[in-house]
Amino acid sequence: MSRGxxxxxxxxxxxxxxxxxxxxxxKGGSDTGGxxxxxxxxxxxxxxxxxxGDASDSTGxxxxxxxxxxxxxxxxxxxxxxAHLDPAQxxxxxxxxxxxxxxxxxxxxxxxxxxxxxxxxxxxLATDSGTTTDGGKTWKYTLKDxxxxxxxxxxxxxxVRHTVERLFAPFINQGPTYLQQWLANTxxxxxxxxxxxxxxxxxxxxxxVLSTPDAKTIVFHFKTPHPDLPYALAMAGYSIVSEKGDTKxxxxxxxxxxxxxxxxxxxxxxxxxxxxxxxxxxxxxxIRHQYINQFNFTFNQQFETSTKALLADTGxxxxxxxxxxxxxxxxxxxxxxxxxxxxxxxxxxxPYVGQMNINMSHKAMQDKTVREAIAYALPITPFxxxxxxxxxxxxxxxxxxxxxxxxxxxxxxxxxxxxPAGDPAKAKALLKKAGKVGMKLTFGYxxxxxxxxxxxxxxxGLKKAGFDVQRQEIPAETFYDQVSKxxxxxxxxxxxWGADWPSASTVIPPLYDGRAIADGATNYSQINDPKVxxxxxxxxxxxxxxxxxxEWEKVDQYxxxxxxxxxxxxxxxxxxxxxxxxxxxxxxxVIGGVDPRRLFIK
Numbered sequence: 059m060s061r062g063x064x065x066x067x068x069x070x071x072x073x074x075x076x077x078x079x080x081x082x083x084x085k086g087g088s089d090t091g092g093x094x095x096x097x098x099x100x101x102x103x104x105x106x107x108x109x110x111g112d113a114s115d116s117t118g119x120x121x122x123x124x125x126x127x128x129x130x131x132x133x134x135x136x137x138x139x140x141a142h143l144d145p146a147q148x149x150x151x152x153x154x155x156x157x158x159x160x161x162x163x164x165x166x167x168x169x170x171x172x173x174x175x176x177x178x179x180x181x182x183l184a185t186d187s188g189t190t191t192d193g194g195k196t197w198k199y200t201l202k203d204x205x206x207x208x209x210x211x212x213x214x215x216x217x218v219r220h221t222v223e224r225l226f227a228p229f230i231n232q233g234p235t236y237l238q239q240w241l242a243n244t245x246x247x248x249x250x251x252x253x254x255x256x257x258x259x260x261x262x263x264x265x266x267v268l269s270t271p272d273a274k275t276i277v278f279h280f281k282t283p284h285p286d287l288p289y290a291l292a293m294a295g296y297s298i299v300s301e302k303g304d305t306k307x308x309x310x311x312x313x314x315x316x317x318x319x320x321x322x323x324x325x326x327x328x329x330x331x332x333x334x335x336x337x338x339x340x341x342x343x344x345i346r347h348q349y350i351n352q353f354n355f356t357f358n359q360q361f362e363t364s365t366k367a368l369l370a371d372t373g374x375x376x377x378x379x380x381x382x383x384x385x386x387x388x389x390x391x392x393x394x395x396x397x398x399x400x401x402x403x404x405x406x407x408x409p410y411v412g413q414m415n416i417n418m419s420h421k422a423m424q425d426k427t428v429r430e431a432i433a434y435a436l437p438i439t440p441f442x443x444x445x446x447x448x449x450x451x452x453x454x455x456x457x458x459x460x461x462x463x464x465x466x467x468x469x470x471x472x473x474x475x476x477x478p479a480g481d482p483a484k485a486k487a488l489l490k491k492a493g494k495v496g497m498k499l500t501f502g503y504x505x506x507x508x509x510x511x512x513x514x515x516x517x518x519g520l521k522k523a524g525f526d527v528q529r530q531e532i533p534a535e536t537f538y539d540q541v542s543k544x545x546x547x548x549x550x551x552x553x554x555w556g557a558d559w560p561s562a563s564t565v566i567p568p569l570y571d572g573r574a575i576a577d578g579a580t581n582y583s584q585i586n587d588p589k590v591x592x593x594x595x596x597x598x599x600x601x602x603x604x605x606x607x608x609e610w611e612k613v614d615q616y617x618x619x620x621x622x623x624x625x626x627x628x629x630x631x632x633x634x635x636x637x638x639x640x641x642x643x644x645x646x647x648v649i650g651g652v653d654p655r656r657l658f659i660k
Contacts, residue, residue, distance in 0.1 A: 108559070108648075109178045110188070110288050111168065116181030119340040120347055123642045123656045124172060130659030131352045132640070133378040135364035137506065139327045139357040139535045144310040145297035146225055147232040149580070150538055151410075151556070151650060152382040154294045158346070158655050159332060159353070161297035162316040164188070164199050164218065164276070165288045166345045167648045174406075174646035174653055179288045180344055183213060183298060183316070184276075187288040194283035199276045206337040207300045208315040215270035220301035223263055227256030229307050231578030232539070233295035234558065235568070240290075241267050243281040245595060246573020258306070283601070289559040318348035318655075327535060330355040349642070349658035360507050361386035368402075368635050369393070377659050379636040379643075381652055387508070390446035393635060404645035404652060405633040409461045409556035411454055411565075412441065412627035414516075415541070415583040417549050427492040429622040432499075432550065435485030435523035438478040440515030441552075441627050444508040450633065453478050454626035457614045458565060462557045464607035464614070471619040474626070485523035495524040502541060502548030505531040513552075542578050553582050554630065556650060561603065562610030567594050570617060583623040590617065 140153050145161050148154055166182035179187045184199040205213045224230060225238050226249065235249065241263070242249035253263055269277045278287065290296065303314045311324060318340075319332040332353040340348065359367075364383045367375045385393050385403075393399050414436055416423050423429065442451040452460075455470035473481065489495045499520060503513035510531075517527040530548065532540050541551050558564035568574070571594050572586025593613050600606040618626060634652050636643050641660045646653035 108167070108289075111178045111180035111186065113181070113186045115168065115178060116184070116186050116344055118343040120168070120344050120655075123347060123349070123658065125660075126347070126349050126642055126656070126658040127660075128349050128658070129351055130377060131354060132350050132657060132659065133374050133637075134353050134355045135359040135367060135378060135380045135383060136355055136357050137360055137364070137380075137383050137534065140324075140330070141535050141539060142232055142310050143313050143321070143324070144230075145233070145294055145299060145313065146221075146230045147310055148294045148297075149233045155381040155649060155651060155654060156332075157294035157297065158317070158649065158653075159319040160313065160315045160317045160321070161294060162205075162343070163291055163293070163297040165291045167292055168345045169646065169648075169653065169656075172644065174644040174649075177648055179292055182292075182343070182345060188291070190285075190287075192283070194285035194287065195280050197278045197280075197284075197287050199278075201274045201276070202342045204339050205316070205342050206339070207303065208320040208335045208337050209300075209303065210337050211300060211302055211314075213298060213300075213316065214273040215276050216273070217298055217301050218276045219262070219268060219270050220257055220304065221296070221299045222268055223253055223257040224299065224304065225256070226250055226253040227258060227306075230256070231576070232542075234290070234293055235574070235579075236290045236558075236564075237287075237296060240280050240282075240284045240287075241278070245567070245591070246571050247576040247579065248573065282599070285601070286559065286561070286563070293558060318343070318346050319353065322352075327357055329357065346655040347642075347658075349656075359383065362388060362507065365389045365393075365635065368637055369399075371638050376637040376639040379640050379652065379657070380634065381654055383634070384450065385446070385633045385635055387444060387446040387450070390449050390633060393633065394449060399635065402638060402640070402643070403633060403635050404643055405631065406645040406647065406650070407461055408630040408632050408650040409459050410554040410630040410650070411457055411459050411556070412451075412552060412554045412630065413454075413457065413624040414550055414552050414627060415624050416622070417546070417551075417584060418586075418623055419544070419584040420549055422494075422497060423549055425492055425494070426622060427488050428494055428497070431485040431488040431492070431494075431523060432520070432525075433472045433485075433622055433625045434481045434488065435520050435525070436625050436627075437480035437516055437519035438474050438627050439480075440512045440519070442478065444512040444515075446633075450631050451628040452631070454628050456611075456618055457569075457624070457626055458562050458611060459557060459629055462560055462562055462565065463603065464562050464611040466611055466615075469611075469615055469618075471615075472625065480519045480523075482519060482522035489524045496526055497524075498549075499525040499527045500547055500549045501527055501529045502532050502546070502551035503529055504534050504537045504552070506534050509534075539578070541582055542580065544575070544577050544584070551582070552627065555580070556630075562607060562614070563598065566590075566610055566613050566617075567598070570594075570613075570623070585617075585621060585623040587617075587621055587623075590621070 164184040168180045170176045238249040242252040300314045318338045320335040322331040322333045324330045365386045597609045639660045641658040642656040
């Protein structure tokens with residue numbers, strides 16, 4: 059899943075930003091207020107597999123939140139508006155957060171502790187997390203009774219079939235593709251040939267692939283075992299869509315809710331109001347609550363703005379929160395040090411790894427020596443500092459997060475952990491070797507205060523190495539839509555990706571399978587390396603998670619060191635705050651931030 063720009067699972071002053079350009083820092087920021095040991099424990103905990111629950115685990119209502127009471131309106135301050143609300147198009151972190159309130163799937167992650175650290179995968183709309191008798195080739199699900207869409211229409215197996223079949227339609231191009239590839243038994247984007255136009259021209263998947271023998275039963279048939287299906291179906295991207303209410307592209311702005319809340323109004327880029335979905339039955343839902351009467355979202359609230367408002371804690375901001383905005387860099391140290399803020403603060407390691415993509419579709423970027431020059435020259439210090447230093451980031455060596463099995467803390471081929479300010483001298487020597495000193499480099503950056511700050515300083519570091527860097531801003535709301543276009547204009551641009559469950563199988567294939575290059579796909583660097591493609595197919599057949607984790611790490615190292623299609627930047631942490639009247643505040647490991655499902659007004 060992608061992070062930022064729009065698993066599960068505020069700017070510094072101009073003077074300080076200028077100092078970043080000139081000096082850099084050996085560690086990338088301050089250690090004040092952080093807890094390194096706690097961070098490492100958090101990361102290790104998230105590597106553990108999550109068990110699949112049975113029917114008793116899947117029964118609602120969800121366990122009560124201590125001290126919770128119903129009522130009230132909550133103000134939600136968000137930087138980015140939502141580009142997508144159609145479940146099938148949701149694959150970025152902020153949209154996945156709000157989806158926790160709006161959408162339900164066959165399975166879901168149920169928190170089994172009040173601190174957001176323990177979970178199990180349970181049946182959400184289904185009666186359990188799924189049953190298989192052949193090692194994962196065939197999976198059966200049965201729908202619960204009394205489950206409905208917001209318009210009161212019962213949810214049946216026809217809706218589930220429609221939900222799956224519409225994933226193959228051409229206009230669905232932003233969400234996850236695991237299920238489609240597994241059903242089609244093919245990697246990359248070839249899955250679309252299984253049902254080229256989705257269900258919209260009267261064709262359907264054969265019963266040998268997906269069968270719905272009655273209104274309650276759904277059976278998935280795979281050619282090869284997929285024991286991770288319950289994890290995949292728990293993703294927001296596979297939440298259920300109404301067959302009757304499907305408006306195709308228009309569904310992205312006005313989906314029919316299955317969760318505890320529905321959209322009353324949505325003004326893109328400005329505001330959104332969620333109110334209670336009266337056709338949601340808590341007796342069917344073991345995961346969510348409906349304590350709040352109404353959520354009022356205000357967009358275009360930068361990290362610094364939302365932090366200052368919540369710190370001030372006056373008026374409506376006493377019941378204020380942000381689902382995704384983190385504490386800005388300028389206030390992070392203060393918040394972490396202030397004992398009075400402890401009850402209003404949550405922090406944790408996220409599964410995201412930042413990376414500077416090098417657009418392999420551009421001829422100039424196909425010169426490996428040029429890519430190596432970019433890797434050596436790129437300063438990581440400005441990126442880490444823009445978000446608050448080592449309290450907010452850890453310099454990355456590879457593409458696998460500390461929260462994912464297979465992570466190797468010693469891997470650092472470009473010396474970023476020792477020299478995060480970059481090595482412009484070595485980079486310039488490589489450019490001279492390639493005869494490319496002075497070559498133009500178009501740097502697409504997200505138009506936020508943090509993006510403006512780190513892109514300016516990173517561009518300066520690249521210029522020292524001999525590149526002619528041209529920065530181009532990209533609006534935050536549509537950032538991932540823009541950089542996932544095949545014919546985009548950007549030579550380099552920064553993205554972040556988090557594992558969809560604790561396995562690198564949800565990192566390497568989505569990002570680097572060359573057969574998945576397509577408009578809207580997540581192979582942002584457009585790499586198509588035969589060895590990587592072959593390794594993906596080989597490792598996906600390994601059923602031992604320990605062995606597969608070791609093999610995925612080999613691919614990680616090959617990509618970073620030998621292919622050089624991306625340059626890892628940082629492993630993410632997150633600190634968020636809330637108003638003094640916000641109850642139920644916890645950091646959820648799976649969501650990677652505040653859990654909106656348990657919030658209430660004190």
